[in-house]
Amino acid sequence: MNDRPRLHFTVPAGWINDPLGVTFHADRYHLFAQYLPDRVVWSPECRWSHATSTDLLEWTMQPVALEPGDGDGGVWSGSVAVPPDGPTRLFYTSVDAAHADVGRIRVARPVDDLWIEWVKGPVVALVPQGVDVVAFRDPHVVFDGSRWLMVVGGGLADGTAVAWLYTSDDLETWRFSGELARRHTGEEEPVWTGLAWECPQLIEVDGRWALVVSVWEPGQLHYIAYAVGDLVDGRFVPGPWRRLTFGPAYYAASAFRDEHGRPGLIHWLRGVDDPSGVWSGASSLPQLLRRVDDRILPLAHPSIASRRVDPVALEPGKQVRVESPTIDIEWTPVGTESALTIAADDGSSPLEMVVIDDTLTVTADAGEWSMPRTGPVRVVVDIGVVEIYCGSGALAIPARLVAPVTLTGSGSGTAYSLTGTIAASTAAPAPP
Numbered sequence: 001m002n003d004r005p006r007l008h009f010t011v012p013a014g015w016i017n018d019p020l021g022v023t024f025h026a027d028r029y030h031l032f033a034q035y036l037p038d039r040v041v042w043s044p045e046c047r048w049s050h051a052t053s054t055d056l057l058e059w060t061m062q063p064v065a066l067e068p069g070d071g072d073g074g075v076w077s078g079s080v081a082v083p084p085d086g087p088t089r090l091f092y093t094s095v096d097a098a099h100a101d102v103g104r105i106r107v108a109r110p111v112d113d114l115w116i117e118w119v120k121g122p123v124v125a126l127v128p129q130g131v132d133v134v135a136f137r138d139p140h141v142v143f144d145g146s147r148w149l150m151v152v153g154g155g156l157a158d159g160t161a162v163a164w165l166y167t168s169d170d171l172e173t174w175r176f177s178g179e180l181a182r183r184h185t186g187e188e189e190p191v192w193t194g195l196a197w198e199c200p201q202l203i204e205v206d207g208r209w210a211l212v213v214s215v216w217e218p219g220q221l222h223y224i225a226y227a228v229g230d231l232v233d234g235r236f237v238p239g240p241w242r243r244l245t246f247g248p249a250y251y252a253a254s255a256f257r258d259e260h261g262r263p264g265l266i267h268w269l270r271g272v273d274d275p276s277g278v279w280s281g282a283s284s285l286p287q288l289l290r291r292v293d294d295r296i297l298p299l300a301h302p303s304i305a306s307r308r309v310d311p312v313a314l315e316p317g318k319q320v321r322v323e324s325p326t327i328d329i330e331w332t333p334v335g336t337e338s339a340l341t342i343a344a345d346d347g348s349s350p351l352e353m354v355v356i357d358d359t360l361t362v363t364a365d366a367g368e369w370s371m372p373r374t375g376p377v378r379v380v381v382d383i384g385v386v387e388i389y390c391g392s393g394a395l396a397i398p399a400r401l402v403a404p405v406t407l408t409g410s411g412s413g414t415a416y417s418l419t420g421t422i423a424a425s426t427a428a429p430a431p432p
Contacts, residue, residue: 007307008269009033011061011281013278017034018077020033021254029259031266031283033268037049045073047065072106076093091107101134105139124174133162134154136152140200149180154197160183161195161196165234179235191243193241201255205228212244227239243393248396249272250267262288269284297393300378307328307419309418309419317410323403325402327405330414331353334410337357341409342406352364364397380418385399
């Protein structure tokens with residue numbers, strides 16, 4: 001149990017990947033995820049797990065929301081729509097295990113207000129006729145102020161990544177409305193966005209729309225990219241495409257609005273696994289999104305800072321010892337080159353962060369990664385995973401830093417211990 005993250009959602013046993021349908025409803029947050037309860041490697045027969053929380057940090061498992069069967073070989077990614085004057089709908093990708101890359105979009109409705117039991121409905125969207133696709137899945141449903149938009153990700157056989165658009169006035173009847181956005185794999189500047197888009201998320205941030213996509217090619221998952229733009233006559237007109245995440249862990253972002261209406265994301269964390277082989281996969285800490293011109297900046301959600309205790313000042317060249325396995329660090333590099341090292345007492349490889357000019361490089365057991373850096377650096381350490389915010393993006397890596405740890409470096413800042421418990425995320429499912 002000591003090898004399980006305290007503030008990152010994990011399942012008691014089995015596999016999770018994409019977080020789904022993050023929604024604040026009935027005084028609590030609901031988090032779904034692609035889930036396999038009986039194995040720790042992915043297979044197409046996924047279902048939707050369900051967990052609830054009051055603070056986006058400590059989650060209580062609920063019964064599985066959707067299972068394969070009833071025409072579904074696997075129940076894959078999607079989203080939840082909550083209209084102000086009608087029943088909630090869950091939109092998901094129904095797949096056949098033998099041809100899983102090309103799915104169909106199906107709807108489900110909750111039986112109760114706590115969303116414990118769901119009933120499947122009809123297929124509401126299929127691959128557009130006459131289109132040669134290599135992938136079609138992951139509906140994200142959002143209200144644009146006048147109608148409902150369903151964005152479905154995928155790609156064409158010629159290497160063009162596409163987000164298709166379906167529209168509805170009532171969440172019941174859907175019309176195919178063409179391509180919301182597209183980008184060919186040959187376009188590489190200022191960032192490459194793959195052969196297809198998974199988990200497209202269309203979210204309004206500070207008055208403009210952002211299209212957030214997971215960059216995919218057959219057999220390889222990359223990173224999360226985005227563009228800020230405008231909706232014009234049913235099409236997304238993007239500004240420059242940019243990279244949002246760095247490192248090996250982040251993928252499959254799920255957009256949400258917190259209880260105060262602020263936009264955010266939660267990601268799948270790849271490679272965060274139980275050393276004993278009981279569980280695999282985790283969800284990231286919640287992030288808020290802020291827009292600056294045509295950029296969106298991921299920020300650690302304020303719920304994390306609410307867990308801070310025992311502040312310790314960071315001073316150049318001074319060693320600071322922290323006993324907690326969960327740490328929140330605010331670090332301000334100085335000059336053109338600055339460094340911060342986090343070393344565990346057990347003699348394992350330390351985590352080293354070096355800032356040279358406007359680039360942060362992170363080195364750990366799993367490898368070395370770099371990202372652009374603007375302003376102070378925020379580092380959140382949990383058991384098995386580290387998330388880093390640098391003002392222009394976020395970086396996450398699997399890293400097992402066994403407490404207590406020693407922090408040493410240049411620059412200044414503060415290290416806080418974080419309170420938290422793993423008990424909630426491993427609780428037995430609540431009865432229906």
